[in-house]
Every structure is written in structure tokens, then in C-alpha cells.
Amino acid sequence: MTLKTISATDKPFTSAIGLQPIWSTQNTQGQIPTRGLGAENIVNENFSILEQVKADKGGSTKSLQQVEDLANLAIDNTRQIAIDGTINILFTRIGYMLNSAGQPTVSGWYAITEPIKVNKGTSIYYSGQNGASGNALVGYSDINLNNPVILLGSSGNYNNTNVITPNEVNYIIAGGLRPEFVPTPTPISLRIDSGLSGLKESTKLLTNRSQTPFVYLNYINASGVVTSSTDWTRTYFIDINAFMNAYVWGHSSVSNLAYYTDRDLSTNITASNMVLGAGWHFIDRSTMTIPANAKYVIISTSKNLSYFPNTYITLNTIAQMQSDISINTSDISTIKQSMSAINSTSKFMHMSFDDTINVFADLTAKASTYTSIFDNPFFKAIKGIHDRHGMVFSFYCWLESPTGFILSNTTTKFANEFKANSNWMKFGFHSRNTSTSYGNSITPETAKADYDSFITSIVAITGGIQSIDRAVRLHNFTGVLASMKAMRDTNIGIIGLLTADDSRDSYFLSVADYTYINAHDRIIDTVNHMRFFKSEKRLENAANISTYLSDFLTPSFANMSNDLVLFTHEQQIYPTVSGVVTTAMVDKIEACASWAYNNGYRFDYPMNVVLR
Structure with missing residues (x-):
């Protein structure tokens, strides 16, 4: 294993998925550390399973991308060793203090470490502040915290104070006031000689962290x-x-x-x-x-x-991540079987949002303050679902919003970020506006011009063609054959259409065709070179999401459960520009994502099904 170093210009590690460094990224002087060789054995032992997860991951699968993310983050950040040869330990038991008898007891103002095994003569450096009731550093003869020895007492304000562990001490716990409760705090930190052979026994250090x-x-x-x-x-x-x-x-x-x-x-x-x-x-x-x-x-x-x-919550981070990705990272064979099943299954789920325009208006209005597209609450919410489950999304867009915003006026500030996330965020055409459907009253030339206008705008917004979804759901499921051919034959033209979620006719399909697709989910038009996928009942009409999903496993849905093309509307999840998301809809979508993984569905785009 080759361990690299980081320079003083590198940023401290942060994580969007909830994992924090096992040891802090800075020493008590605020210097950026190197990743030294002293922890190599510890890294190998503590994360051998995660290394194996990463090595055995095999071919790519979006639904298990977070497995690789977790492995990379965990392995990378357990290597961070301070410049002066010490290891910084996190205070992970939030809401506990070391009382006058040297025993952990509940106190919301304090935080302590897990028991840490030490050798005789281990050099410890402690910084922190303690009130009248809380001891700073206590030693014990065994893991059961017997025979406590007060090494640093209460009512002290310690700054990098050095303690050498006496012969009778085999374990230590450090504690201190949480800085947010102290008007002029001394941040609590504990550094231990990196030659500490017993640290590998302190596995609880790897899992718990405070978060909100x-x-x-x-x-x-x-x-x-x-x-x-x-x-x-x-x-x-x-x-x-x-x-x-x-x-x-x-x-x-x-x-x-x-x-x-x-x-x-x-x-x-x-x-x-x-x-x-x-x-x-x-x-x-x-x-x-x-x-x-x-x-x-x-x-x-x-x-x-x-x-x-x-307010805060302390979670066992690894356990929560295991739950979020619905796998047990200690069972490599199960992971392989799950990955193999998902990669080979013909079943897929796709999630999309019709009438999308508000999110672009918000990104444009907040372009001077937003640093990311995920500062927008709608995009932030769906990114959370993607990160936890691997779900992919399409956004079918208006050219003009009911309130007057024009898609072509959208900021291009975030083009690179859209491009970086194009494997799970794609954008397709819906209509010019709420009053435009592509029936007989609209000429093919006008239909083509509207579609071309969308392509021009979305290429500028997202930085290229990689974010375009070519299997679209048009407004009111309306499109006469001539107009659909015009959209098909233009640059980056449509290759598929998503049909109605009820029994109405869709596009130019005959009665026999849409009767068939309403019972079989998919139809191929070999004459006009298009494919059609049936949309499932829109999520806003699913009163009980558990019943909605469980129905797909019943005999009456057997012919219609291979392609789960789900959708809702932007206004159902993000009703106003610069507003908040509708959490009930977020929860419905997350329930669908979790259900799909547990029932062997991959997350994919109808467009990809056509192109394969």
C-alpha cells in the first residue's frame, strides 16, 4: 500500500455522505498533517473488509456507487497522521463526561472518547476545558474501567498538556466540555504517540460521530x-x-x-x-x-x-451507511450476488419530473450566492436520494414558466457541475409552455423549432449533450406523427416517448397500440423507429406508497412490472421558486428507491434501454 502526502495548501477533508476522518486532519497547532507510515498496520486491519468491497466491486453499477465511495473515503481518511508522529483521536461519545469517580456519566455539555488501550509510558497530549464536575483524563486497569486513576482533573483549562501513562494504567478515556457550550472555548483534542500498538483494539473509534x-x-x-x-x-x-x-x-x-x-x-x-x-x-x-x-x-x-x-445526534456512521445502501459490508459474497443480480436484471426503475422550470429560475436568481446546483433545495433533496440509493432522475422541461421565466435565460455558471453529474441527472423536452400541446393545431415546423430551442438552451446550461434525455414525456401525452418525426429527425432528436399513466390515448398510437401498452408497459414502433414506455400512476395520486409499490409484485401486474417508469411534477416537490421542498413527496420517492433496490431493480433511463 502506497501512502501519499498532502501539502499545506490542501483543504481539510469533508464528506457529503456523512463520513468523517477517524483522526483529525490537523494537529493542535493547526498544521496540515502528512499521511505517515505509522498507521499502515492499523489501516490494513480496520479497513480490510472495505478494501475487499472495493476490490471485488467489479463492473460499474450506479446503484452501488456509494459502496465504492464509502470504501474510498474510509480507507483514505484513516491514514491521516499528524506531523509530529501522534494520532489525533475524536471525542465520539457526545453527551457524556468523566465524573468525580472517573466513570462515564450522562451530561449533555460534555464529550468523551471511547476507551483507548495504551502501553506503559505512552505519551499523551491533551487540550480542553472542564467544569467542576468533569475530569479531563482518567486511566483504568482494564477495559471494564476498573481502578480509575485521575490523570488530569476537573476545573482545568489544559493546552497541549503532556501526560505519561503510569504502569498501572492500561486504558484511558479523555473528556471535556463541548466547545459550543463554552463562551471562550479551548477545543478538546487528544493526541497519542503513534507507536500505540493497542489502538487497533479501539474499534469503536472508527464508527461514531456527532452530526445534525x-x-x-x-x-x-x-x-x-x-x-x-x-x-x-x-x-x-x-x-x-x-x-x-x-x-x-x-x-x-x-x-x-x-x-x-x-x-x-x-x-x-x-x-x-x-x-x-x-x-x-x-x-x-x-x-x-x-x-x-x-x-x-x-x-x-x-x-x-x-x-x-x-441539538445533535450521534450515529454509528458505518452502520447507517450499511443501512442506507441496503447491504452488509462484512459479507462480500452477498455483495457479489447482489451486484450480479442487479447488473444482469432486465427490470429497471426510472424517476422523472414533468413541468420543470422553477429550479432553473432559482439557480439563475441565486447565481451570485449559490456555489453549487445542490444549494437549491430541490436538487439537494434528490441528490440525497441518489447518494443513499443510486436512483437516477430525468427532468422534463418547459421553455417558458407560467410566471414568465424563460429557460434560455438560465445561468450557465453551473455547467461543469451539471456535466459532472450527468450520469444520474438528465434533462428532456416537455413543451413550450402550459398551453402548448403538439396536436394537429401545431405544425411540425413549430414542434421542431420548440424542440431545437430546448436543445440549444440545455446544452448551454449543462455544458454539453451528455445531460440530454432523448426519451421524453410531452405535455398532455400529445404528439401527432408528423411533429414526432420532426423531433426525431432533428439534431439530438427523440428516440422514445413515455405514454400516459391512465387509459387515455397517447401521441399517434392506434387504439390497439395504446390498449396493448397499457397492459404490457412497452411497445416498439418498427415503422416509425420509436419506442414507447408506459408511465406508472403519478406519485401524487399514490395515497399509500407501500400499497402502490407492493401492487407491482402481484399477478395482476406481472405483465407490467418490468419497466417502472415513475413520475411526478416539479410543483409537487418544489412548488415555488426559491421555496422549500414538499417533504411528503421526497419521502415517497425515497421509499420507491429503497423498494427498487430490495426487489432487484436497477436504476436506468428508458433512453439507455433503447440505445442498447
Whole structure:
């Protein structure tokens, strides 16, 4: 294994998918570290499984891209060793302190490390601040924390204080006040001689971290129902095995912790919801009564950061990532079987949004402040689903919005970022505007001109042709043959059409053709050289997403369950420019993504099916 170095100009590591460095990227003087050889054995032992996951991944599959991301991030960032030959340890047990007896006890103001094995004479450097009740550094004779020895006491403000472990100490725990609770804080840090042979035994250092994954502007009420509010916020589904603890603000109408049997909001175990009432609450896994059938939790808290800036959740990061990608990273054979099944299956799911235009208006209005397309809440929400499940998306666009925005006026600032994400974000034509359908009243020349206008605009916006979806869903499923031929024969022309989600006729198909496709999902027009894919019932009309999805596994859907071409409309998820996303629709789409993976569907584009 070759370990590289990073220069002082490199940025500290950050992660969009929730993984943090095992050891910090800077030493206590703020210098950028090298990745030294001292941790090579530790890296090999702690991440041998993830290395194997990456090595055995084989051919590319979008739905397991996050496996490779996880392996790369984990392996890369466990190598970060400080310049002076010490390893920086994270304080991972948020909400605990070392009491006067040297034992961990609950206290939301503090954080401590996991027990760390040390050798006799190990050199330790500690920085941090402690109140009257919390000790800074305690040694123990064994992993069960017997015979505590106070190495650094309470009521101290330590700055890189050196301690040499005595003979009777085999394990240590460090603790300190969390900096966000201290007016003039000393950041807590612990550095240990990198020759520490026992560090490889401290596997818990690899998994826990504090984070605040509150992503939705609503909460779970006392009855288990999602309730909109600008003052409250909640998380996505957190795997029950990943949840460690949380520090939240409560209310008599809010379920601070709600249990679920599936990634579906309708599966709430109402009787077990934790309605904790007004005030600060520390929820710890060790004191929870977890229902036997609970698989997930959702945490709700106040979002008013002026008053409640200290909310957090501690997750077992690896466990949560394993849950999010629906695999067990310790079972390589299972991974191989899952990948093989997904790569070889003919079944696919595609998700799209009709009437797309608001998102472009927002990117243009915020071009001076946005640094990424994912600063937009719509794109941010669907990127989260893609990162967690591998789902791919199409956006079928207006040329003109009902409020007057023109697609051709969209900023080109983000072209490179669109290009970088073109494997899972594509854009297709929908219509000129809400009043234009390509029936007999529109000439083929006008239809071609509208389509060409879209192509010109989207190439400029996304930086090339790689983001164009050529299997489109036109407004009102309307398109006479002459106009469809005109769109087919122009540059980057259409090769497929997505038909109606009900029994109405679509495009120029005969009664016999659309009757067939409504029962068989797909039809090939060999005369006009186009393929048609049936759209499934739009998601806004799916009252119960679990029932909607489970129907695809019943005999009555057997002829129609190979191609799952799902869709909704932009206004159903992002109704206003510069507004917020509709979280109920986000949850529906995420439920579809999770279901697809669990039932052996790959994520793909109808366009790709045609081109293969």
C-alpha cells in the first residue's frame, strides 16, 4: 500500500455522505498533517473488509456507487497522521463526561472518547476545558474501567498538556466540555504517540460521530403524523442499529423520537413514540425501550438555532451507511450476488419530473450566492436520494414558466457541475409552455423549432449533450406523427416517448397500440423507429406508497412490472421558486428507491434501454 502526502495548501477533508476522518486532519497547532507510515498496520486491519468491497466491486453499477465511495473515503481518511508522529483521536461519545469517580456519566455539555488501550509510558497530549464536575483524563486497569486513576482533573483549562501513562494504567478515556457550550472555548483534542500498538483494539473509534441530519421543515407529532412547521425540523429514517444518542428540544405535541417498521411514514409504531415535553432532553440508546419490530427512528427537534443551537445526534456512521445502501459490508459474497443480480436484471426503475422550470429560475436568481446546483433545495433533496440509493432522475422541461421565466435565460455558471453529474441527472423536452400541446393545431415546423430551442438552451446550461434525455414525456401525452418525426429527425432528436399513466390515448398510437401498452408497459414502433414506455400512476395520486409499490409484485401486474417508469411534477416537490421542498413527496420517492433496490431493480433511463 502506497501512502501519499498532502501539502499545506490542501483543504481539510469533508464528506457529503456523512463520513468523517477517524483522526483529525490537523494537529493542535493547526498544521496540515502528512499521511505517515505509522498507521499502515492499523489501516490494513480496520479497513480490510472495505478494501475487499472495493476490490471485488467489479463492473460499474450506479446503484452501488456509494459502496465504492464509502470504501474510498474510509480507507483514505484513516491514514491521516499528524506531523509530529501522534494520532489525533475524536471525542465520539457526545453527551457524556468523566465524573468525580472517573466513570462515564450522562451530561449533555460534555464529550468523551471511547476507551483507548495504551502501553506503559505512552505519551499523551491533551487540550480542553472542564467544569467542576468533569475530569479531563482518567486511566483504568482494564477495559471494564476498573481502578480509575485521575490523570488530569476537573476545573482545568489544559493546552497541549503532556501526560505519561503510569504502569498501572492500561486504558484511558479523555473528556471535556463541548466547545459550543463554552463562551471562550479551548477545543478538546487528544493526541497519542503513534507507536500505540493497542489502538487497533479501539474499534469503536472508527464508527461514531456527532452530526445534525435534520433535513425536513416539519416534525412527527405525538400521534406519529408528519406536521408542517417552520419552527421544527426532523431527520430522515435512521437505522435503529446506527442510532446512539441525541440532544434535542421537546414539546408536548412533538415525538422527539418516533419508531418505524420500514422506510415508510405510515409504519410508525405510535404507542412507542417518545413525547418528552418542553425542555432539553438527552436520549441515549442504553435507556431506550426499543420495540422488537422497530427498524428505523426519526428524530424531531426545534429548528430555531438562535435559541436551540446545540441539538445533535450521534450515529454509528458505518452502520447507517450499511443501512442506507441496503447491504452488509462484512459479507462480500452477498455483495457479489447482489451486484450480479442487479447488473444482469432486465427490470429497471426510472424517476422523472414533468413541468420543470422553477429550479432553473432559482439557480439563475441565486447565481451570485449559490456555489453549487445542490444549494437549491430541490436538487439537494434528490441528490440525497441518489447518494443513499443510486436512483437516477430525468427532468422534463418547459421553455417558458407560467410566471414568465424563460429557460434560455438560465445561468450557465453551473455547467461543469451539471456535466459532472450527468450520469444520474438528465434533462428532456416537455413543451413550450402550459398551453402548448403538439396536436394537429401545431405544425411540425413549430414542434421542431420548440424542440431545437430546448436543445440549444440545455446544452448551454449543462455544458454539453451528455445531460440530454432523448426519451421524453410531452405535455398532455400529445404528439401527432408528423411533429414526432420532426423531433426525431432533428439534431439530438427523440428516440422514445413515455405514454400516459391512465387509459387515455397517447401521441399517434392506434387504439390497439395504446390498449396493448397499457397492459404490457412497452411497445416498439418498427415503422416509425420509436419506442414507447408506459408511465406508472403519478406519485401524487399514490395515497399509500407501500400499497402502490407492493401492487407491482402481484399477478395482476406481472405483465407490467418490468419497466417502472415513475413520475411526478416539479410543483409537487418544489412548488415555488426559491421555496422549500414538499417533504411528503421526497419521502415517497425515497421509499420507491429503497423498494427498487430490495426487489432487484436497477436504476436506468428508458433512453439507455433503447440505445442498447
